[in-house]
Amino acid sequence: xxxxxxxxxxxxxxxxxxxxxxxxxxxxxxxxxxxxxxxxxxxxxxxxxxxxxxxxxxxxxxxxxxxxxxxxxxxxxxxxxxxxxxxxxxxxxxxxxxxxxxxxxxxxxxxxxxxxxxxxxxxxxxxxxxxxxxxxxxxxxxxxxxxxxxxxxxxxxxxxxxxxxxxxxxxxxxxxxxxxxxxxxxxxxxxxxxxxxxxxxxxxxxxxxxxxxxxxxxxxxxxxxxxxxxxxxxxxxxxxxxxxxxxxxxxxxxxxxxxxxxxxxxxxxxxxxxxxxxxxxxxxxxxxxxxxxxxxxxxxxxxxxxxxxxxxxxxxxxxxxxxxxxxxxxxxxxxxxxxxxxxxxxxxxxxxxxxxxxxxxxxxxxxxxxxxxxxxxxxxxxxxxxxxxxxxxxxxxxxxxxxxxxxxxxxxxxxxxxxxxxxxxxxxxxxxxxxxxxxxxxxxxxxxxxxxxxxxxxxxxxxxxxxxxxxxxxxxxxxxxxxxxxxxxxxxxxxxxxxxxxxxxxxxxxxxxxxxxxxx
Amino acid sequence: xxxxxxxxxxxxxxxxxxxxxxxxxxxxxxxxxxxxxxxxxxxxxxxxxxxxxxxxxxxxxxxxxxxxxxxxxxxxxxxxxxxxxxxxxxxxxxxxxxxxxxxxxxxxxxxxxxxxxxxxxxxxxxxxxxxxxxxxxxxxxxxxxxxxxxxxxxxxxxxxxxxxxxxxxxxxxxxxxxxxxxxxxxxxxxxxxxxxxxxxxxxxxxxxxxxxxxxxxxxxxxxxxxxxxxxxxxxxxxxxxxxxxxxxxxxxxxxxxxxxxxxxxxxxxxxxxxxxxxxxxxxxxxxxxxxxxxxxxxxx
Numbered sequence: 130x131x132x133x134x135x136x137x138x139x140x141x142x143x144x145x146x147x148x149x150x151x152x153x154x155x156x157x158x159x160x161x162x163x164x165x166x167x168x169x170x171x172x173x174x175x176x177x178x179x180x181x182x183x184x185x186x187x188x189x190x191x192x193x194x195x196x197x198x199x200x201x202x203x204x205x206x207x208x209x210x211x212x213x214x215x216x217x218x219x220x221x222x223x224x225x226x227x228x229x230x231x232x233x234x235x236x237x238x239x240x241x242x243x244x245x246x247x248x249x250x251x252x253x254x255x256x257x258x259x260x261x262x263x264x265x266x267x268x269x270x271x272x273x274x275x276x277x278x279x280x281x282x283x284x285x286x287x288x289x290x291x292x293x294x295x296x297x298x299x300x301x302x303x304x305x306x307x308x309x310x311x312x313x314x315x316x317x318x319x320x321x322x323x324x325x326x327x328x329x330x331x332x333x334x335x336x337x338x339x340x341x342x343x344x345x346x347x348x349x350x351x352x353x354x355x356x357x358x359x360x361x362x363x364x365x366x367x368x369x370x371x372x373x374x375x376x377x378x379x380x381x382x383x384x385x386x387x388x389x390x391x392x393x394x395x396x397x398x399x400x401x402x403x404x405x406x407x408x409x410x411x412x413x414x415x416x417x418x419x420x421x422x423x424x425x426x427x428x429x430x431x432x433x434x435x436x437x438x439x440x441x442x443x444x445x446x447x448x449x450x451x452x453x454x455x456x457x458x459x460x461x462x463x464x465x466x467x468x469x470x471x472x473x474x475x476x477x478x479x480x481x482x483x484x485x486x487x488x489x490x491x492x493x494x495x496x497x498x499x500x501x502x503x504x505x506x507x508x509x510x511x512x513x514x515x516x517x518x519x520x521x522x523x524x525x526x527x528x529x530x531x532x533x534x535x536x537x538x539x540x541x542x543x544x545x546x547x548x549x550x551x552x553x554x555x556x557x558x559x560x561x562x563x564x565x566x567x568x569x570x571x572x573x574x575x576x577x578x579x580x581x582x583x584x585x586x587x588x589x590x591x592x593x594x595x596x597x598x599x600x601x602x603x604x605x606x607x608x609x610x611x612x613x614x615x616x617x618x619x620x621x622x623x624x625x626x627x628x629x630x631x632x633x634x635x636x637x638x639x640x641x642x643x644x645x646x647x648x649x
Numbered sequence: 650x651x652x653x654x655x656x657x658x659x660x661x662x663x664x665x666x667x668x669x670x671x672x673x674x675x676x677x678x679x680x681x682x683x684x685x686x687x688x689x690x691x692x693x694x695x696x697x698x699x700x701x702x703x704x705x706x707x708x709x710x711x712x713x714x715x716x717x718x719x720x721x722x723x724x725x726x727x728x729x730x731x732x733x734x735x736x737x738x739x740x741x742x743x744x745x746x747x748x749x750x751x752x753x754x755x756x757x758x759x760x761x762x763x764x765x766x767x768x769x770x771x772x773x774x775x776x777x778x779x780x781x782x783x784x785x786x787x788x789x790x791x792x793x794x795x796x797x798x799x800x801x802x803x804x805x806x807x808x809x810x811x812x813x814x815x816x817x818x819x820x821x822x823x824x825x826x827x828x829x830x831x832x833x834x835x836x837x838x839x840x841x842x843x844x845x846x847x848x849x850x851x852x853x854x855x856x857x858x859x860x861x862x863x864x865x866x867x868x869x870x871x872x873x874x875x876x877x878x879x880x881x882x883x884x885x886x887x888x889x890x891x892x893x894x895x896x897x898x899x900x901x902x903x904x905x906x907x908x909x910x911x912x913x914x915x916x917x918x919x920x921x922x923x924x925x926x927x928x929x930x931x932x933x934x935x936x937x938x939x940x941x942x943x944x945x946x947x948x949x
Binding site: 188190191192209210211214215220222226227228229230231235236238239240241242243247248249290294 | 805812818821822825944
């Protein structure tokens, strides 16, 4: 590996031979990492590649089983986040570690010594936060309640927490999740400002495009090891993808890397799913979905874009009959399904891939076969009156396991032993193996590695070719741009605009997602 | 004012541990043990109340330490441990008394806490006598509530305590030592609850009887919830409850032709009636009752 060309200056950070196992699962195996001064270092890898685990070790959240960490050339014992902060290491976690009922200032000063002894010095802290915010372009009101801030602002709070503690090394774990393209640009601007002041940044991501766009250097991790480090300007997506997935995916033929703007015949099928004026009220009584109307045609993928929490979940759950709607009507192929419960919605020909597969999608203690027929168990070929035809169930399960390449010892295996990617394959097999008119897929590739994502995309497009209507709700803009025929954007529970494929533009979508523009 | 003290002390103790995420449900047991130990400490030393109070506080601290150890270090279920401690407290209170005193026909007595009139203030007409002529623990409970309020909302350690109960991982990631905070809060909380128990024989009965706490421990949990886990609201909630309790007692003594069972219900009903409207929007520490394990895969 190349050494940094800094005469006399030890590298700010080096990790060597780090190993970490969680029970039988080896997350990191002899991983190393080398950070230079004043660089944005991209740490790229699929789900489970070990990038977050490596950084959690650096931040003292996990204890490594083996290996050493050198900060500024000297060995550092990091046993807790307190030690890490003491070494000038700050971390922004993917899931913000913030206390929602506290103000921004309270969240920032938490755990820092006060100039007034036991008493908090809030006005001093607010002043300091404002100064830092201005210097790095991280605009936020220190007195605001965190719970009331949008995602982008909460991210800035998270970065300010590290800067407030004079971090010299800043780790960001998947910081662009849930940000609009505009917010992503602003974030990168702030990171540049930090680098200019001598801070080194580690930027964890699974998005190749981002790694290429902003990083001075990129390291790729796979299966618990660092497999590649390249200068940003020498990297190309092909190099990175090969390092990411090994030789599993044919990059040139891969859907994932095909041109997202590729022309495609406009589907003109009959409406498969029609929704009019759907409204949902949250348990707290606030409107979560307001007067939502949409049509999914046969052979069409209608994408729903939006920052998480703008009514997507309510829309999906109301359509599936899992959550009661406050108003509005739903038709499937002209049959009214308004207010139908989940069993009838499924029976009518709607397939469903839930967003949270662990929570809503499967029974961990049931076996793989039982999970594969869940929701379809009342009807033939599986159900016979009140009884189940187990031989038929296990036959079907064996077939699906082979067809969907689910990695499991067999249909009798407990589902809890499946990996995330394989659980999602079970979800897909269940949704696709029954005749369906409409598929509702909510974040179907979240947390999946590249080959699994590719698999999901292929299956979705096959279903589209077969004439089903697909409602694809996703927080991944790239995914929507790649797969959708039209994209509708939800903001605060309302559809604020719909773009047809020829008009796709990520910045236009970003404006709609942040509510600053009304689209047509 | 007299009846206020055990509620305030026990509820504030519950609140302290709860703010760190430890849901203590052994108040009744700790108070019984505190009452027994406190009484014996005073009785065996020939009426030294201070010694009784100190010993009761230490007893409470030991219970708090046990709760913290089993939940924070061994990561056992908080309710199970709490209930076990309740039964231990219940048993110990009777056992110690039997060992030290045995079975007697006339109960052994200790002196009760003297009332202290605050100079000047107690001469204010009407109010003065009621408010400013009290035993030392009444003043103590008031001052304690004020101190806790300031501690929780204006101090750095108070902020850390609240953070640990709301989001221990966030606190941990900023260098707050979560186990230490939980231990300290639970032990100090246990001390207050033990003290609350000792108050009963020293003010009400002058002796120890089995089950002397009579559900006040359980009630303190309810008052803590009603007070939204905030020291000031807990204080006023306890004050209100105690006032209605005294009122009910007076009504009972004068007799107005209502079955006395109904009158005994009064404090509970009145407290519920007053607190219900506020109850809906009260905050409960988000991590109340949940243990925290840093290395468990992050599933928040």
